Amino acid sequence: MSNVYDPAAIEPRWQAAWEAGQVFRTANPGDAGFDPAQPKYYVLDMFPYPSGSGLHVGHAVGYVGTDIVARRKRMEGCNVLHPMGWDAFGLPAEQYAIQTGVQPAEATRANTANFRRQLKKIGLSYDWSREIDTSDPSYYRWTQWIFKRLYEKGLAYQAEVPVWWCEELKTVLANEEVINGRSERGNHPCVRRPLKQWMLRITAYAERLLSDLDGLDWPESIKIQQREWIGKSEGAEIEFEVEGTTEKLVVFTTRPDTLWGATFMVVAPEHKLVAKTSASHRASVEAYVASAASKSELERTELAKDKSGVFTGLFARNPVFEAGDPRGRIPIWVADYVLISYGTGAIMSVPGHDPRDFEFATKFGLGIREVVKPATGEKSLADGVCFTGEGTAVNSGPLDGLATRAAKARAIELLEQRGVGKARTTYKLRDWLFSRQRYWGEPFPLLHLEDGRTIAVEDDALPVKLPFMQDFKPSGDGSAPLARAEEWVRTSYNGMPARRDTDTMPGWAGSCWYWLRFMDPHNSGEPWSKAAEQYWGPVDLYVGGAAHAVMHLLYARFWHKVLFDLGLVHTSEPFQRLFNQGLITAFAYQDASGRLVASDEVEARGAEFVRKASGAPLQQIVTKMAKSLKNVVNPDDVIAEQGADTLRVYESFMGPLADSKPWNPRDITGSRRFLDRVWRLVVDPDSADPVRPNLRVDQQRELAGDTEEIERALNRTIARVDDSFKAFNFNTAIAAMMEFVNVLSKKPAAFTRGQAERFVLILAPFAPHMADELWRRLGNPESLAHGPWPKPIAKYLEDDVVDIVVQVAGKMRGKVSVPKGAPQAEIEAAAREAAGAWLEGKAVAKAVYVPGRLINLILKS
RNA sequence: GGGGGAGUGGCGAAACCGGCAGACGCAGCGGACUUAAAAUCCGCAGCCCGCAAGGGCGUGGGGGUUCGAGUCCCCCCUUCCCCA
Numbered sequence: 001m002s003n004v005y006d007p008a009a010i011e012p013r014w015q016a017a018w019e020a021g022q023v024f025r026t027a028n029p030g031d032a033g034f035d036p037a038q039p040k041y042y043v044l045d046m047f048p049y050p051s052g053s054g055l056h057v058g059h060a061v062g063y064v065g066t067d068i069v070a071r072r073k074r075m076e077g078c079n080v081l082h083p084m085g086w087d088a089f090g091l092p093a094e095q096y097a098i099q100t101g102v103q104p105a106e107a108t109r110a111n112t113a114n115f116r117r118q119l120k121k122i123g124l125s126y127d128w129s130r131e132i133d134t135s136d137p138s139y140y141r142w143t144q145w146i147f148k149r150l151y152e153k154g155l156a157y158q159a160e161v162p163v164w165w166c167e168e169l170k171t172v173l174a175n176e177e178v179i180n181g182r183s184e185r186g187n188h189p190c191v192r193r194p195l196k197q198w199m200l201r202i203t204a205y206a207e208r209l210l211s212d213l214d215g216l217d218w219p220e221s222i223k224i225q226q227r228e229w230i231g232k233s234e235g236a237e238i239e240f241e242v243e244g245t246t247e248k249l250v251v252f253t254t255r256p257d258t259l260w261g262a263t264f265m266v267v268a269p270e271h272k273l274v275a276k277t278s279a280s281h282r283a284s285v286e287a288y289v290a291s292a293a294s295k296s297e298l299e300r301t302e303l304a305k306d307k308s309g310v311f312t313g314l315f316a317r318n319p320v321f322e323a324g325d326p327r328g329r330i331p332i333w334v335a336d337y338v339l340i341s342y343g344t345g346a347i348m349s350v351p352g353h354d355p356r357d358f359e360f361a362t363k364f365g366l367g368i369r370e371v372v373k374p375a376t377g378e379k380s381l382a383d384g385v386c387f388t389g390e391g392t393a394v395n396s397g398p399l400d401g402l403a404t405r406a407a408k409a410r411a412i413e414l415l416e417q418r419g420v421g422k423a424r425t426t427y428k429l430r431d432w433l434f435s436r437q438r439y440w441g442e443p444f445p446l447l448h449l450e451d452g453r454t455i456a457v458e459d460d461a462l463p464v465k466l467p468f469m470q471d472f473k474p475s476g477d478g479s480a481p482l483a484r485a486e487e488w489v490r491t492s493y494n495g496m497p498a499r500r501d502t503d504t505m506p507g508w509a510g511s512c513w514y515w516l517r518f519m520d521p522h523n524s525g526e527p528w529s530k531a532a533e534q535y536w537g538p539v540d541l542y543v544g545g546a547a548h549a550v551m552h553l554l555y556a557r558f559w560h561k562v563l564f565d566l567g568l569v570h571t572s573e574p575f576q577r578l579f580n581q582g583l584i585t586a587f588a589y590q591d592a593s594g595r596l597v598a599s600d601e602v603e604a605r606g607a608e609f610v611r612k613a614s615g616a617p618l619q620q621i622v623t624k625m626a627k628s629l630k631n632v633v634n635p636d637d638v639i640a641e642q643g644a645d646t647l648r649v650y651e652s653f654m655g656p657l658a659d660s661k662p663w664n665p666r667d668i669t670g671s672r673r674f675l676d677r678v679w680r681l682v683v684d685p686d687s688a689d690p691v692r693p694n695l696r697v698d699q700q701r702e703l704a705g706d707t708e709e710i711e712r713a714l715n716r717t718i719a720r721v722d723d724s725f726k727a728f729n730f731n732t733a734i735a736a737m738m739e740f741v742n743v744l745s746k747k748p749a750a751f752t753r754g755q756a757e758r759f760v761l762i763l764a765p766f767a768p769h770m771a772d773e774l775w776r777r778l779g780n781p782e783s784l785a786h787g788p789w790p791k792p793i794a795k796y797l798e799d800d801v802v803d804i805v806v807q808v809a810g811k812m813r814g815k816v817s818v819p820k821g822a823p824q825a826e827i828e829a830a831a832r833e834a835a836g837a838w839l840e841g842k843a844v845a846k847a848v849y850v851p852g853r854l855i856n857l858i859l860k861s
Numbered sequence: 862g863g864g865g866g867a868g869u870g871g872c873g874a875a876a877c878c879g880g881c882a883g884a885c886g887c888a889g890c891g892g893a894c895u896u897a898a899a900a901u902c903c904g905c906a907g908c909c910c911g912c913a914a915g916g917g918c919g920u921g922g923g924g925g926u927u928c929g930a931g932u933c934c935c936c937c938c939u940u941c942c943c944c945a
Contacts, residue, residue, distance in 0.1 A: 219865095220865095221864085221865045221866070222865090224864070224865070225864065225865070225943075225944080228863085228864060228865095228944090229944085546865085546866090546942075546943070547942085547943070549865085549943070549944090550943085550944070551944095582866095582942095583941090583942075585941090622941090623941095624941095624942090653873085653874090653885085653886070654873065654874085655873065655874060656874095658866095659866095659867085659874095660866085660867080660941070660942075661873070661874090662872090662873075664872075664873065664887075666872085666887060666888070667872080667873060667886070667887045667888090668887090669886095669887075670873095670885090670886040670887055671886080673886090674885095674886085676900095676901095680901095723877085729875095731873090731874070731875085731885085731886095732874095732875070732884090732885085734885075734886085735874090735875075735884065735885035735886075736884095736885085737885095738885055738886070739884075739885065742885090745902085803881090805880075805881045807880085807881085807928085807929075809928080809929095810928060810929045811929095812881055815881080845928090846928080847928095848880090848928050848929075850880055850929095853880055853881090854880055854881075854929090856880080856928055856929065857928095858928050858929095
């Protein structure tokens with residue numbers, strides 16, 4: 001056996017040994033080998049969608065992070081659940097299949113095989129016996145089963161909702177396939193068109209989804225995004241009579257106190273009142289409604305610099321004014337900055353105190369009335385500024401003189417007395433459009449009976465398997481592809497002819513409960529056993545990109561809460577701690593016109609970069625990794641060149657896990673050199689011995705001289721490595737270990753076996769292959785995967801002499817070495833001496849002493 | 862448009878509670894070893910002035926609080942990510 005560090009030989013050997021020994025297999029309660037005395041730790045990655053292009057190093061950084069945590073917890077004696085699986089259903093997989101002409105099931109099999117191979121090569125300590133695939137019938141059987149529970153609870157319903165329709169492509173498109181009202185592929189115009197869809201009543205959980213955020217150990221930024229998304233607002237619902245009709249126009253406002261300032265009303269183009277337009281205005285209103293249909297919500301609200309709208313010819317009565325008061329008769333307009341999906345699809349416009357209403361009123365010459373006076377000093381309507389803040393009510397009859405908060409309450413009281421309004425809380429959150437007219441997803445376990453009833457398939461008839469379809473492309477008429485699988489669709493229920501529901505669930509469905517299946521992945525009688533969930537739940541640490549800050553995490557919490565209400569899980573939240581790893585960016589190159597140039601067309605000339613073909617100068621910039629820029633780094637290549645341990649150390653060393661940071665191939669060599677040095681400190685490459693002679697036996701020598709110094713450095717290193725786990729800034733752990741190696745390099749012969757063992761143990765989460773190899777060479781027959789994790793020894797963490805910085809007037813002027821715990825007077829005297837010339841001819845006014853750190857001598861001015 | 866981050870050497874970064882700014886690494890420079898190179902080892906290294914000793918400046922910009930600010934407060938600039 002060669003004694004030179006050779007990751008290509010060591011790493012596959014250890015990976016095989018871990019697999020053969022089932023080192024990372026985790027026992028469930030009740031299983032053989034389960035130790036109930038140990039604490040549990042569930043560390044979960046956001047499982048990947050197995051794309052055709054495989055993993056890149058950006059994915060790996062999160063997986064390496066969780067692996068470091070999992071390995072360390074295991075070494076500390078925890079029962080660690082650390083699983084991996086595939087989020088395989090959904091649009092991207094289907095599109096990939098269409099593009100490559102391969103069946104989605106087949107593409108998924110090939111892609112997951114590639115992902116699994118890549119992950120194993122990195123040396124990640126997953127319990128692969130728990131692997132799951134959301135597109136596997138044995139998994140989606142339970143996705144359907146959970147859907148049934150939602151359906152039974154009345155949380156799933158069908159409704160006509162507007163969906164994106166592309167006339168050119170003859171298909172329904174998902175939101176994510178439509179950009180600014182045009183199809184992502186082909187750039188064809190799309191319109192919103194009502195279609196019957198399955199909806200999930202997530203709004204029923206809005207309040208709990210909001211309030212339960214408080215108890216979670218999540219990044220504040222994610223909580224803010226979720227709160228924003230749920231968008232709770234408290235206000236009032238107010239009814240306006242519509243002149244000449246029996247219709248009531250209902251609006252929601254957060255500012256009922258400004259009701260006296262409402263000078264017009266606006267309804268969304270989709271509002272039912274639009275149909276009541278008077279004959280004289282019908283043509284213009286219809287033309288306007290048609291033009292609004294092609295705009296996205298963004299174009300209608302945020303992007304619209306210029307407000308548009310038309311008068312409907314209708315008038316509403318503001319209920320707070322007496323009959324006959326001209327202020328009470330206000331025109332109703334239709335404008336697309338009001339959305340039908342938010343609130344009631346209609347608003348009362350108070351242009352004096354709402355910027356969009358102000359803009360609209362200004363443009364169309366509508367009345368503007370001030371009803372809130374700001375505190376003195378603030379700009380008000382008199383200054384030509386639309387004041388949106390809180391102040392004092394004016395021109396508002398019974399509200400006059402009240403502060404905004406009191407005015408709101410008083411207004412609601414008055415509305416309730418007259419029966420024309422009430423207090424109401426609304427949420428921006430809308431029910432979740434849960435069906436897709438697509439092939440690659442979970443079929444709904446529902447039957448439409450001949451007599452018109454819709455019923456759920458019996459539990460024991462699950463799964464409703466997705467039928468094989470040679471042609472699975474979206475249908476040209478907007479109907480679901482599954483509708484074409486006639487044989488599959490036609491069925492019966494208790495002898496009555498029935499048709500299966502032909503929609504499929506969206507890509508999110510499978511990821512709404514997968515952390516639960518990991519707890520008990522092979523259970524064929526129930527989605528998970530109570531005992532397994534009781535023990536493993538909730539997830540202790542969940543790591544993934546911030547990209548899923550809203551959708552996935554909200555949907556997952558929603559399902560979990562429903563399951564909690566059903567008594568199927570014992571916690572109301574699934575993920576106790578959430579952590580977002582940062583993005584790995586990469587270099588890309590830009591020509592003079594700003595166009596990006598693929599990396600393989602770029603050549604480095606000294607410090608400059610030029611285009612290979614033309615020699616044109618290019619600028620190096622940092623962007624995210626993208627196939628089109630050819631700047632994607634595949635971990636396979638890094639492992640082939642430097643080894644998995646180097647990849648892991650480099651990814652840890654780049655910066656804090658949470659930070660976004662650029663991949664720089666040049667820097668990898670530093671991580672490799674570090675591992676080389678560690679190796680050589682333990683193994684002599686020129687000898688056939690497993691370890692260097694000083695490490696062969698643990699000489700029971702007194703810790704003195706160099707060995708004692710190494711002991712101090714080692715203990716400081718252990719403490720710093722421990723510390724790095726708090727915020728996942730493993731870069732400082734690697735730096736600490738590098739410093740230790742630097743210290744050791746000066747006195748390698750004083751390194752003892754006991755010290756070497758402890759160092760190898762703390763190295764193990766980061767470079768597990770090398771660590772196990774050295775551990776074995778040091779004479780340990782078992783893998784170090786289960787510890788022990790060393791603890792720093794307190795007496796070696798402190799020095800007896802400390803350096804105190806001496807400042808004069810806040811500037812560093814010297815240092816003094818004093819015994820630890822020396823009295824201030826002694827330190828001050830030493831400091832005055834050290835400051836020497838800086839104090840000449842000056843008097844010290846006072847001294848600020850920071851114990852153990854510095855002393856600042858402040859001069860008399 | 863809204864929301865969330867981030868700005869520290871040539872580069873990635875470090876700095877616990879406000880207390881030596883730049884640890885650790887890359888690239889660079891000098892040296893040792895070598896016929897030579899690679900690898901390895903030792904050393905230098907924020908910027909400016911200075912032969913040096915030494916001094917001044919310095920954490921995107923401007924102000925403030927403090928004995929003391931990369932860190933706290935206010936304003937501004939740049940940049941990345943997310944959402945619709």
